[in-house]
Amino acid sequence: xxxxxxxxxxxxxxxxxxxxxxxxxxxxxxxxxxxxxxxxxxxxxxxxxxxxxxxxxxxxxxxxxxxxxxxxxxxxxxxxxxxxxxxxxxxxxxxxxxxxxxxxxxxxxxxxxxxxxxxxxxxxxxxxxxxxxxxxxxxxxxxxxx
Amino acid sequence: xxxxxxxxxxxxxxxxxxxxxxxxxxxxxxxxxxxxxxxxxxxxxxxxxxxxxxxxxxxxxxxxxxxxxxxxxxxxxxxxxxxxxxxxxxxxxxxxxxxxxxxxxxxxxxxxxxxxxxxxxxxxxxxxxxxxxxxxxxxxx
Numbered sequence: 001x002x003x004x005x006x007x008x009x010x011x012x013x014x015x016x017x018x019x020x021x022x023x024x025x026x027x028x029x030x031x032x033x034x035x036x037x038x039x040x041x042x043x044x045x046x047x048x049x050x051x052x053x054x055x056x057x058x059x060x061x062x063x064x065x066x067x068x069x070x071x072x073x074x075x076x077x078x079x080x081x082x083x084x085x086x087x088x089x090x091x092x093x094x095x096x097x098x099x100x101x102x103x104x105x106x107x108x109x110x111x112x113x114x115x116x117x118x119x120x121x122x123x124x125x126x127x128x129x130x131x132x133x134x135x136x137x138x139x140x141x142x143x144x145x146x
Numbered sequence: 147x148x149x150x151x152x153x154x155x156x157x158x159x160x161x162x163x164x165x166x167x168x169x170x171x172x173x174x175x176x177x178x179x180x181x182x183x184x185x186x187x188x189x190x191x192x193x194x195x196x197x198x199x200x201x202x203x204x205x206x207x208x209x210x211x212x213x214x215x216x217x218x219x220x221x222x223x224x225x226x227x228x229x230x231x232x233x234x235x236x237x238x239x240x241x242x243x244x245x246x247x248x249x250x251x252x253x254x255x256x257x258x259x260x261x262x263x264x265x266x267x268x269x270x271x272x273x274x275x276x277x278x279x280x281x282x283x284x285x286x287x
Contacts, residue, residue: 019164039198042197105258
């Protein structure tokens with residue numbers, strides 16, 4: 001009687017090729033991934049733009065950003081770091097004091113961002129938040145105030 | 147004379163664990179990768195205050211050479227001839243999603259006049275929130 005020896009077949013997964021495929025995918029993702037800036041300063045726009053702004057030009061603090069980055073606050077030349085100190089007593093009297101940032105068309109956009117950034121640091125620097133920041137466009141300035 | 151049977155050592159690399167580590171890395175990259183709708187390189191302004199921009203926000207890119215590109219957050223950005231065209235683009239986006247956030251990605255030294263026109267177009271389109279994309283400013287304020 002011939003007894004057939006059963007062949008034991010062991011199942012194997014070719015793990016070495018799995019690793020190859022996996023590393024290829026990693027290299028693909030590493031090459032396509034890029035580090036991008038995903039944060040910025042947010043500002044909400046007024047909901048109604050067909051209603052003239054309630055801000056009277058005389059009551060608000062005017063920050064004019066001029067070419068070269070020179071800042072003119074209520075008619076006085078001022079450094080960026082001094083704006084919040086100037087605003088502090090005004091905000092203590094009126095926490096909702098409007099602050100208007102008006103930027104010269106030839107000034108760099110970055111200077112406006114610097115001013116907005118400085119105003120938004122109110123809670124850290126002077127323990128007070130500048131609640132009412134307005135960035136009117138040229139069209140709004142010409143339509144409502146001149 | 148006793149002959150010692152020499153033991154043969156065959157080096158083995160545990161490829162099973164290699165695959166595990168590799169798959170973990172893949173999962174990491176798949177979760178952290180984000181689809182960038184605008185790949186224009188700009189020199190962003192710097193700011194201390196920065197908040198996370200929601201995914202799928204619409205982008206308006208302005209370069210210092212005057213190039214304006216727009217994206218609704220779903221497709222890659224495409225150039226538009228001028229700031230006036232941003233109004234029609236933004237109106238279309240706001241019509242489908244009134245709460246859509248818009249991001250202005252502009253070079254630090256773009257003349258403000260151009261950004262002003264873009265912001266004006268977004269205001270007229272009744273955009274609710276604008277983000278000004280920036281890099282983290284470091285050092286003393």
